[in-house]
Amino acid sequence: MTGQNELKQDNHLERGLSLTQATAINMIDMVGIGPFVTIPLIVSAFQGPMSILAWLLGALLAYMDGMVWAEMGAKWPQAGGSYVFLQKLFGKGGKLMAFLFIWQTIIQAPLVAASGAIGFSQYLTYLIPLDTMQQKMVSGGLVILLVVLLYRNIQSIGKLSIVLSVITIGTILWLVVAGLPKFSAAQAFDWHSSASSSISPLFFTVLAQASLKSVYSYLGYYNVCHLGAEIKDPERNIPRSIFISITGIAILYLSMQTVLLGVLPWQQIAGSEFIISTYFEHIYNHTAGQIATVLVLCIAIASLFSVLLGYSRVPYAAAQNGDFFEIFGRVHSKHKFPHVSLLAIGGLAFIFSLLFKMKEVITAIITMRILIQFVSQAVGVIAWHINKPAEHRPFKMPLFPIPAIISIIIWLFILVLSDILFIAIALGIIVTGIILYFIKQAYTK
Numbered sequence: 001m002t003g004q005n006e007l008k009q010d011n012h013l014e015r016g017l018s019l020t021q022a023t024a025i026n027m028i029d030m031v032g033i034g035p036f037v038t039i040p041l042i043v044s045a046f047q048g049p050m051s052i053l054a055w056l057l058g059a060l061l062a063y064m065d066g067m068v069w070a071e072m073g074a075k076w077p078q079a080g081g082s083y084v085f086l087q088k089l090f091g092k093g094g095k096l097m098a099f100l101f102i103w104q105t106i107i108q109a110p111l112v113a114a115s116g117a118i119g120f121s122q123y124l125t126y127l128i129p130l131d132t133m134q135q136k137m138v139s140g141g142l143v144i145l146l147v148v149l150l151y152r153n154i155q156s157i158g159k160l161s162i163v164l165s166v167i168t169i170g171t172i173l174w175l176v177v178a179g180l181p182k183f184s185a186a187q188a189f190d191w192h193s194s195a196s197s198s199i200s201p202l203f204f205t206v207l208a209q210a211s212l213k214s215v216y217s218y219l220g221y222y223n224v225c226h227l228g229a230e231i232k233d234p235e236r237n238i239p240r241s242i243f244i245s246i247t248g249i250a251i252l253y254l255s256m257q258t259v260l261l262g263v264l265p266w267q268q269i270a271g272s273e274f275i276i277s278t279y280f281e282h283i284y285n286h287t288a289g290q291i292a293t294v295l296v297l298c299i300a301i302a303s304l305f306s307v308l309l310g311y312s313r314v315p316y317a318a319a320q321n322g323d324f325f326e327i328f329g330r331v332h333s334k335h336k337f338p339h340v341s342l343l344a345i346g347g348l349a350f351i352f353s354l355l356f357k358m359k360e361v362i363t364a365i366i367t368m369r370i371l372i373q374f375v376s377q378a379v380g381v382i383a384w385h386i387n388k389p390a391e392h393r394p395f396k397m398p399l400f401p402i403p404a405i406i407s408i409i410i411w412l413f414i415l416v417l418s419d420i421l422f423i424a425i426a427l428g429i430i431v432t433g434i435i436l437y438f439i440k441q442a443y444t445k
Contacts, residue, residue, distance in 0.1 A: 013079055013229040014336055019237040022224045024165035025306050026245035029220030031168045032303020033119030035253055036276050036296050037358060038213040039260065044270035045210040049261045050191045052254070053207060057410065058214035059250040064407040066221050066246050067397035068378050070239035073225040074394035077234030079338075080317025081226040081310075082373050089380030095323070096437055100372050102318050103433040108368055109311035110348035112219075113304055115361040117142045117353040120300040126274040126293045139353040146304045147346035150312070151332075151339065164302035171295040172252045175276065178283050179259040188262030208417030215414065216362045217253065220303070221246045226310035235394035308349070312342035367422040368429055370415045378404040378411075 017025070043051045072085040082101050087094035117139035124130065124138060149160075224231060224241045231237050260269055260279060272278045274289075276296050281289030316338035319329030332339040352361075382401045384391075397403050415423065 028302040029306035033300040034217035054210035073238035077228035113349035114352035183262040
């Protein structure tokens with residue numbers, strides 16, 4: 001198979017997800033434990049209310065990159081997301097790009113799931129004292145529980161996702177409304193109090209590193225593309241679900257960060273390991289803090305649910321087209337979902353949840369994906385427009401190619417100003433993948 005050939009259709013998967021269900025899956029993937037863990041890190045980086053800039057830049061990137069995903073998802077609504085898109089966009093070089101993406105996904109998808117499980121176990125210590133080993137046991141056990149929950153048909157998953165999304169949105173709305181009586185606009189918008197308020201090289205470094213963490217909290221707006229073969233009326237519903245979820249989550253994040261800064265001193269936010277629990281304890285009492293913690297834990301479970309659901313379709317799609325081990329292409333005989341792929345991703349997530357720390361995982365997740373997935377797709381979409389201007393596009397990004405160019409610039413800005421160790425790891429994964437690809441090609445011949 002070449003990159004120009006048509007990929008096989010996903011005949012074994014059922015288009016059972018509505019627009020509401022697809023949007024719910026996206027939104028619970030985007031929230032998760034992310035903002036509740038990264039808010040203190042972002043505020044600490046800016047040392048003040050100017051930290052809101054990181055959330056604004058993250059929202060801008062999500063919208064610009066979301067337009068790239070919306071074009072591809074509407075045009076090629078198949079299982080696998082980027083695996084499909086990179087083959088379609090890069091012609092003869094598509095096989096290499098797709099292989100690199102699969103190679104990267106085998107590492108980063110379990111890392112994404114592991115990060116949620118690690119964050120869950122950390123937040124749980126607000127309710128139950130746990131030592132390091134016990135936290136690892138909790139994070140690993142949570143991954144196993146989620147795999148069990150996903151062992152069912154797509155209609156059941158769609159209905160469950162709506163319930164989980166209601167809990168997610170309701171918790172953040174409660175946070176925003178609860179803080180309004182004690183909100184101080186002067187405190188929330190006192191940008192000059194931020195240590196990094198002056199425009200300088202240090203300011204841009206802080207902005208890039210803080211934005212990396214805010215972007216981690218926005219990731220997931222494209223999850224619907226991984227499930228393309230299971231979305232009803234995908235040409236319309238995939239773009240809609242992407243932009244509805246980005247808009248809703250951006251409003252919630254910006255409101256949440258602003259209210260927190262207007263109620264609590266930034267120093268207290270930056271130094272808190274359980275910022276949401278601390279916030280509700282400050283507004284009400286310790287019991288309210290405990291209730292809020294339980295809701296945060298439910299949100300973390302919801303996100304992990306969505307993450308494992310989406311990424312399990314990537315190795316499946318590759319196996320269906322002969323680009324990965326055949327066993328990953330197997331579909332459950334009764335419930336019609338790629339159960340081998342789900343078990344593999346879940347198994348690695350279990351191992352990673354026992355090995356790594358939260359901060360390390362967040363940085364690795366973002367840096368290793370920027371070049372092969374996000375930047376390559378944006379470049380590919382621009383080239384696709386130039387080379388095939390008359391080709392039918394169910395969704396065409398407004399003001400082409402400006403959104404794609406802005407997306408590329410922001411992604412590279414975040415990558416270049418990241419920690420050099422993680423840049424080296426990202427490049428090392430790419431180089432290793434290229435070597436493995438040519439070894440595979442030689443072995444096949």
